[in-house]
Amino acid sequence: xxxxxxVGFSALxxxxxxxxxxxxxxxxxxxIGQKNENADGYMTAGNKIGFGISAASMTATWIWASxxxxxxxxxxxxxxxxxxxxxxxxxxxxxxxxxxGKRIRKVAPKAHTLAEVMHARHGRSSQLMLAGSNIVGxxxxxxxxxxxxxxxxxxxxxxxxxxxxxxxxxxxxxxTLWSGFRASVLTDFMQVMAMLGAVAIIVPFIFFAAGFxxxxxxxxxxxxxxxxxxxxxxAFLNQGAPYIAAVLAYAIGNQTIAQRLFAVRExxxxxxxxxxxxxxxxxxxGVGMIGVLALYLGFEPTDGNVxxxxxxxxxxxxxxxxxxxxxxxxxxALSSTADSDLAALSSIxxxxxxxxxxAGKKKANPKTMLLVGxxxxxxxxxxxxxxxxxxxxxxxxxxxxxxxxxxxxxPVLASFYWKKVTNKAFTAAVLAALAVxxxxxxxxxxxxxxxxxxxxxxxxxxxxxxxGLMSFGFFGLRPALIVGTIAxxxxxxxxxxxxxxxxxxxxxxxxxxxxxxxxxxxxxRSKEDFDFAVIAERAGDFDxxxxxxxxATSGADKTEGTNTPKGKG
Amino acid sequence: xxxxxxxxxxxxxxxxxxxxxxxxxFIIEARAAKRNGHPLI
Numbered sequence: 342x343x344x345x346x347x348v349g350f351s352a353l354x355x356x357x358x359x360x361x362x363x364x365x366x367x368x369x370x371x372x373i374g375q376k377n378e379n380a381d382g383y384m385t386a387g388n389k390i391g392f393g394i395s396a397a398s399m400t401a402t403w404i405w406a407s408x409x410x411x412x413x414x415x416x417x418x419x420x421x422x423x424x425x426x427x428x429x430x431x432x433x434x435x436x437x438x439x440x441x442g443k444r445i446r447k448v449a450p451k452a453h454t455l456a457e458v459m460h461a462r463h464g465r466s467s468q469l470m471l472a473g474s475n476i477v478g479x480x481x482x483x484x485x486x487x488x489x490x491x492x493x494x495x496x497x498x499x500x501x502x503x504x505x506x507x508x509x510x511x512x513x514x515x516x517t518l519w520s521g522f523r524a525s526v527l528t529d530f531m532q533v534m535a536m537l538g539a540v541a542i543i544v545p546f547i548f549f550a551a552g553f554x555x556x557x558x559x560x561x562x563x564x565x566x567x568x569x570x571x572x573x574x575x576a577f578l579n580q581g582a583p584y585i586a587a588v589l590a591y592a593i594g595n596q597t598i599a600q601r602l603f604a605v606r607e608x609x610x611x612x613x614x615x616x617x618x619x620x621x622x623x624x625x626x627g628v629g630m631i632g633v634l635a636l637y638l639g640f641e642p643t644d645g646n647v648x649x650x651x652x653x654x655x656x657x658x659x660x661x662x663x664x665x666x667x668x669x670x671x672x673x674a675l676s677s678t679a680d681s682d683l684a685a686l687s688s689i690x691x692x693x694x695x696x697x698x699x700a701g702k703k704k705a706n707p708k709t710m711l712l713v714g715x716x717x718x719x720x721x722x723x724x725x726x727x728x729x730x731x732x733x734x735x736x737x738x739x740x741x742x743x744x745x746x747x748x749x750x751x752p753v754l755a756s757f758y759w760k761k762v763t764n765k766a767f768t769a770a771v772l773a774a775l776a777v778x779x780x781x782x783x784x785x786x787x788x789x790x791x792x793x794x795x796x797x798x799x800x801x802x803x804x805x806x807x808x809g810l811m812s813f814g815f816f817g818l819r820p821a822l823i824v825g826t827i828a829x830x831x832x833x834x835x836x837x838x839x840x841x842x843x844x845x846x847x848x849x850x851x852x853x854x855x856x857x858x859x860x861x862x863x864x865x866r867s868k869e870d871f872d873f874a875v876i877a878e879r880a881g882d883f884d885x886x887x888x889x890x891x892x893a894t895s896g897a898d899k900t901e902g903t904n905t906p907k908g909k910g
Numbered sequence: 911x912x913x914x915x916x917x918x919x920x921x922x923x924x925x926x927x928x929x930x931x932x933x934x935x936f937i938i939e940a941r942a943a944k945r946n947g948h949p950l951i
Binding site: 373386390391392393394396397400421523526527530533534537538540541542544545548553554557558616619620623624626627630633634 | 911912914915917918919921922923924925926928929931932933934935936937938939940949950951
């Protein structure tokens with residue numbers, strides 16, 4: 342099929358849209374800006390954000406431009422079930438981690454980063470593993486969001502890629518730099534409302550403009566049997582299953598999620614996570630449907646690049662005003678994640694690097710911390726722009742970070758429930774898991790004979806561990822053991838001789854199983870009897886109590902209900 | 911055909927519902943913060 346004629350924007354219109362978007366977010370961020378920001382507010386907004394902002398922020402952070410592009414690509418590649426195998430599992434992971442979130446918050450109510458809590462629980466090596474993986478992960482995420490912005494602007498306007506990258510990077514830094522996390526979450530609300538509104542309008546518009554529902558009949562011949570099947574095994578094995586394993590690791594290990602967990606009011610964790618689950622799922626699956634429509638239409642993206650499906654479908658079927666709305670939706674998605682990455686990076690450098698390892702918890706100066714946070718944002722933005730302009734292939738690096746987080750999942754979670762886990766067990770488990778993951782993922786060892794059987798056995802155990810961990814959060818240890826055991830036993834007959842052909846999935850599962858086995862066997866006989874109450878003392882506020890009181894009341898006319906901190910670490 | 915139409919168009923409807931839900935919560939919290947003299951964030 343010949344693709345319909347496309348439309349774009351003039352330079353003036355795109356500049357106006359960018360000025361409106363980033364100018365608007367900057368204006369809103371100035372409304373909450375304080376002359377004397379405090380370090381704890383800059384990192385977690387005082388741990389008392391309400392439901393509306395936190396639910397919006399959690400949703401916005403979990404959705405990045407790649408979520409939309411990848412969901413549509415999944416719909417285009419795997420057919421009608423494709424968007425489900427991207428969006429549903431991503432959404433459910435938000436739901437599955439909320440019981441862990443409640444536990445983490447209970448143990449460390451005033452923490453700023455998960456790595457900071459690991460420092461309090463274990464010590465430096467486990468903290469630095471988590472902090473290091475997040476620094477790499479957030480810089481990559483920042484870079485890929487800038488790339489998405491640059492590509493979109495160059496596609497829709499006369500501006501080139503680099504100019505687009507600079508516009509997006511400058512815009513995000515502009516509104517995030519001064520107030521940090523507080524600006525990030527408040528602007529997330531605006532951005533997510535724009536995104537949700539855009540999806541609610543754009544998807545039905547494209548549906549009817551492209552000739553659906555009649556095109557379901559005329560275009561049915563463009564789908565293979567697997568693409569027409571809602572229960573496509575191909576879609577599950579190539580998209581859904583590897584994504585389940587990967588996204589659980591991302592949800593647990595990623596500081597952008599942890600930061601919101603520490604920021605939301607403790608009694609609002611559950612509704613926040615449930616709302617974000619539904620919001621993320623509906624939005625990402627909804628956008629993914631554009632890929633399904635493209636498949637039915639026989640739409641051919643430029644250069645066969647599936648990342649072009651969404652922008653080119655929009656340019657083909659949307660009138661100018663809705664194309665502008667589409668532009669705002671994508672810029673909103675990538676900006677909300679980029680500002681979260683900047684806030685996450687600054688918190689890690691403030692709390693984990695300066696606060697815990699350079700100055701020390703007791704000697705850390707909150708004003709210096711703020712300076713460290715702001716300098717971090719500027720350096721990270723410049724670095725991400727440089728990397729984006731090089732247009733590096735980031736897939737391998739992203740896979741490595743995902744594996745590192747996969748290897749961290751069991752040791753991190755176990756550290757919040759099991760008193761026996763030691764720093765040595767934590768560190769050895771993660772390093773061993775990586776040592777096995779890398780050769781499997783990058784096909785460095787031949788997957789034949791005895792080696793393949795051992796790897797498959799570990800992967801089958803990994804299936805049980807992933808499902809067992811999900812069950813553990815909701816139902817406790819015994820049901821988790823039952824679910825995990827049954828899952829591995831049921832999977833075993835189908836997986837031996839089969840998983841060796843799916844190294845992406847197998848490697849992720851192996852990272853889970855090896856880290857779990859090493860962590861368990863190095864811990865179960867240990868004499869460690871950790872007192873979890875210690876964490877709240879070790880990972881607390883950095884600002885002096887009187888300064889927090891002053892800050893909390895300064896913008897509030899010092900009226901009733903001042904949020905006096907109850908404790909200080 | 912009807913099932914596929916519902917399958918595609920159900921998601922924007924859910925999205926609109928979530929937007930209203932979150933927006934409503936935000937407005938309630940913003941009003942409460944203003945009434946009590948607290949900063950919203």
